[in-house]
Amino acid sequence: VRMMHALRTAFGQNQLFVVYQPQIDLATRRPVGAEALLRWQTPDGKFISPDRFIPIAEYSGLIIELGEWVMRTACRELVDLRKAGHHDFMMSINVSQVQFRHPHFLDILKRALDDTGAPPQNIELEITESMAMEEPDLLIKMLGQIKQTGVSIAIDDFGTGFSSLSYLQRLQIDRLKIDRAFVTEITGSARGSSIAEMVIQLGRNLGLAVIAEGVEDERQAQILQSLGCPLAQGFLFARPMTASALNGWLSNDA
Numbered sequence: 001v002r003m004m005h006a007l008r009t010a011f012g013q014n015q016l017f018v019v020y021q022p023q024i025d026l027a028t029r030r031p032v033g034a035e036a037l038l039r040w041q042t043p044d045g046k047f048i049s050p051d052r053f054i055p056i057a058e059y060s061g062l063i064i065e066l067g068e069w070v071m072r073t074a075c076r077e078l079v080d081l082r083k084a085g086h087h088d089f090m091m092s093i094n095v096s097q098v099q100f101r102h103p104h105f106l107d108i109l110k111r112a113l114d115d116t117g118a119p120p121q122n123i124e125l126e127i128t129e130s131m132a133m134e135e136p137d138l139l140i141k142m143l144g145q146i147k148q149t150g151v152s153i154a155i156d157d158f159g160t161g162f163s164s165l166s167y168l169q170r171l172q173i174d175r176l177k178i179d180r181a182f183v184t185e186i187t188g189s190a191r192g193s194s195i196a197e198m199v200i201q202l203g204r205n206l207g208l209a210v211i212a213e214g215v216e217d218e219r220q221a222q223i224l225q226s227l228g229c230p231l232a233q234g235f236l237f238a239r240p241m242t243a244s245a246l247n248g249w250l251s252n253d254a
């Protein structure tokens with residue numbers, strides 16, 4: 001309860017901000033997009049992890065307001081990047097299941113797109129695999145409606161849940177994100193790469209883009225590329241950074 005009040009106050013006092021982690025095309029090593037990630041820095045300089053405060057925001061309902069703010073902030077940053085010449089850049093936004101289940105979620109999304117002028121084709125929403133398995137009927141309906149706006153959908157943390165392949169086929173998704181845990185394993189034992197390999201193959205068979213997350217070293221990047229993984233994200237390429245840092249990073253790179 002104390003953290004809930006602290007979070008509410010923090011949000012009101014602008015202690016929360018959004019950082020962006022670049023996503024890279026493994027073949028060209030060029031950035032193709034970024035994932036928006038929420039951060040909380042308290043006045044004494046300490047960072048509190050979203051792993052800790054997102055569940056509290058969900059439980060308290062604050063996630064509705066907070067999630068909308070993240071969405072609008074990320075859309076605005078995308079528009080700024082486009083003005084700076086990065087026209088094909090994609091922006092990925094994490095969506096909590098509490099937001100997703102909210103009766104006005106679709107309106108909130110459309111309003112964010114309209115008000116900011118962000119092109120829907122350049123926006124992707126990330127939902128977790130565990131979320132994808134709950135309430136199949138609601139999910140299938142929602143994904144259909146989201147797709148109609150032009151926004152795409154990725155399944156985050158893929159490989160950690162147990163979604164059946166036949167079910168996955170029924171979902172209108174565009175991209176699978178290989179969970180960091182499986183990327184870490186690919187340089188370990190001989191069998192370590194088997195899950196990453198399976199997800200890459202699955203993506204190919206279903207016609208879905210695949211991105212590996214948590215890529216920390218060059219060997220992982222090379223193995224992923226040799227397995228046919230087109231995209232990656234991780235500390236090897238760039239850490240999450242503020243909007244202005246991202247602008248500079250992209251310009252230096254160009």
Ligand code: G
Nearest residue numbers: 036037038039049050051054070094095096
């Ligand atoms: O950025 P970091 O690795 O600390 O994120 C930890 C977790 O918090 C990740 O699972 C990430 O998806 C989640 N997270 C980060 N930002 C957001 C956000 O804006 N909304 C939601 N729902 N989850 C987020």
Ligand code: G
Nearest residue numbers: 037094156213214215216233234235236240
């Ligand atoms: O669950 P989700 O994929 O949204 O979480 C993304 C989180 O992973 C972010 O909080 C980000 O800071 C973290 N992250 C991104 N790249 C790396 C990496 O290469 N190594 C580690 N350990 N964490 C990473």
Ligand code: MN
Nearest residue numbers: 035094126156
């Ligand atoms: Mn994510």
Ligand code: NA
Nearest residue numbers: 156157179213
């Ligand atoms: Na993830």
